[in-house]
Amino acid sequence: MLSLIEAGFARPPTLVPFSDRLMPGELLAIVGPNGAGKSTLLSLLSGFRRPERGTVCLDDTPLAGWDPAALARRRALVAQSLTLGFDWPVRELVALGSEATESEVDAVLALLDLQALAERGALGLSGGEAQRVMIARALCQLGLGRSEQPEPGRVLLLDEPTSALDIGQQQRLLRLLRHLAQAHRLAIACVLHDLNLTARYAHRVWLLERGRRIAAGTPAEVLDGCTLARVFDAELTVGSRQGDGSPLVLLAP
Numbered sequence: 001m002l003s004l005i006e007a008g009f010a011r012p013p014t015l016v017p018f019s020d021r022l023m024p025g026e027l028l029a030i031v032g033p034n035g036a037g038k039s040t041l042l043s044l045l046s047g048f049r050r051p052e053r054g055t056v057c058l059d060d061t062p063l064a065g066w067d068p069a070a071l072a073r074r075r076a077l078v079a080q081s082l083t084l085g086f087d088w089p090v091r092e093l094v095a096l097g098s099e100a101t102e103s104e105v106d107a108v109l110a111l112l113d114l115q116a117l118a119e120r121g122a123l124g125l126s127g128g129e130a131q132r133v134m135i136a137r138a139l140c141q142l143g144l145g146r147s148e149q150p151e152p153g154r155v156l157l158l159d160e161p162t163s164a165l166d167i168g169q170q171q172r173l174l175r176l177l178r179h180l181a182q183a184h185r186l187a188i189a190c191v192l193h194d195l196n197l198t199a200r201y202a203h204r205v206w207l208l209e210r211g212r213r214i215a216a217g218t219p220a221e222v223l224d225g226c227t228l229a230r231v232f233d234a235e236l237t238v239g240s241r242q243g244d245g246s247p248l249v250l251l252a253p
């Protein structure tokens with residue numbers, strides 16, 4: 001279990017300290033306008049930046065106290081962009097840094113529908129293909145390709161994983177993440193700009209504004225029309241989706 005205990009940053013980029021947990025089995029969406037602090041929060045949750053206030057613990061141990069190799073098996077971060085100094089074949093890139101066998105890599109490639117690209121060089125991939133490869137690599141790092149149940153209590157953090165994906169790929173990815181969270185008791189936190197994807201697939205939402213988490217709860221609780229219009233400085237209405245009643249955000253013309 002990943003816990004924030006009054007954790008935040010006093011110096012820019014600032015993050016007002018707060019406490020909460022990433023729950024196993026849950027897909028959490030982190031939303032907010034540009035510059036609100038979403039990536040900053042992911043750097044805190046992942047341990048890439050140490051909090052200047054409070055603590056972030058995995059189980060009961062602060063992230064800084066974890067052995068790096070053990071931590072890498074328990075939490076993975078998918079950053080916004082892929083920077084490569086070498087044209088790795090996709091298969092090797094996905095396995096990089098993990099001890100995954102060939103069949104485990106194949107299983108992860110199949111989850112992201114990447115088998116046809118396995119032998120291709122990563123530098124030649126389209127933006128959306130590269131994004132899926134980065135996600136596959138994180139899943140491999142967490143042991144998701146293994147047939148036996150991998151270590152419990154793993155955490156997957158993704159920064160705008162749908163930004164380069166077409167709508168079909170967005171749907172498949174969000175369905176996959178939701179399935180993985182529930183089937184493998186993974187805790188997943190995902191920065192999303194698309195509030196309708198958030199409403200449709202997230203179990204819980206954190207809304208950030210100017211370095212402060214201002215709301216947390218189910219999509220129906222957080223995605224309130226007045227709040228969203230103010231925070232995003234946008235003309236919009238929030239309706240209710242036929243069927244499941246989840247929020248539906250509509251921009252005014």
Ligand SMILES: Nc1ncnc2c1ncn2[C@@H]1O[C@H](COP(=O)(O)OP(=O)(O)OP(=O)(O)O)[C@@H](O)[C@H]1O
Binds near residue numbers: 034041
């Ligand atoms: N090293 C830094 N020093 C000072 N300010 C920074 C630094 N890095 C980021 N910031 C600022 O902190 C704020 C939060 O940045 P962050 O990248 O977390 O926002 P975000 O919510 O992820 O935005 P976006 O939706 O545009 O990706 C921004 O205003 C950014 O300009």
